[in-house]
Amino acid sequence: MEQIHFLSFGSGSSGNCYFVGNAEYGFFIDAGISPRKVKAELKKYQIQLKNILGLFVTHSHYDHTKYVSSWGEKYGIPVFSTEKVHLGIDSNPMIARKLSASKKYIAHSEKSIIKDFEIECFHVPHDTHDCVGYSFQLRNKRLTIITDLGAVCDIAKEHIRKANYLILEANYDEMMLRNGIYPSYLKRRVLSNLGHLSNEQTAKCLVENWHNNLDAVFLCHLSGENNSPKLAYETIFNELSKNNIQPKLLFPLERKTPSDLYIFE
């Protein structure tokens, strides 16, 4: 009950979905992985769908929202996000079935309390209507998820400095992207301040905001084309080492393979 549990069902441009909770209940973050696959993982860990108390959406891009209506309208899970993210979901032509009864609004920096969790969202820069990170606090421990951001803004830094467990984007290796097959407009988009974080940017951000209570760091939203789990891990681990930082747990989340269920002591 006192420990935060975390599980990734998949992470990256082919689909994102995470579980955060405790031994009794929890929440989904993003809805980009099929319910069939998610339910199979939940079953492995005896987590029942009726104990999923909410789905928190970071932004309206399809890799985060593909199955939002299934979870919301078919399975009756309340779908929380800001007004602008909901507007983005409503106007996303790829999402055929719209949210109605399941739609729930939250605002930046406003705390939502659901049972023992205090949940906060905050804006991060990305090329969409709105994009938010989330912090989940249980007792005195805090898990923070920050994905899809082109630059590390002050509010994100603030949340990283308060996090015990952090899920942070490390999307691409800059050289791989620049020399890769993406068309130049897409390279510009990814590299921009409204695109994604590179391994190098994530490493720098971690060095600058590191603190002793940061017990676990998961790297998320790795590009299949311009990155690899090994490269992301090594780039970031080496930069931390250079600055005399020894992470207790640093782990790159796989794009298509679910992670283990982590239970933080």
Ligand SMILES: [Zn+2]
């Ligand atoms: Zn994404």
Ligand SMILES: [Zn+2]
């Ligand atoms: Zn995005």
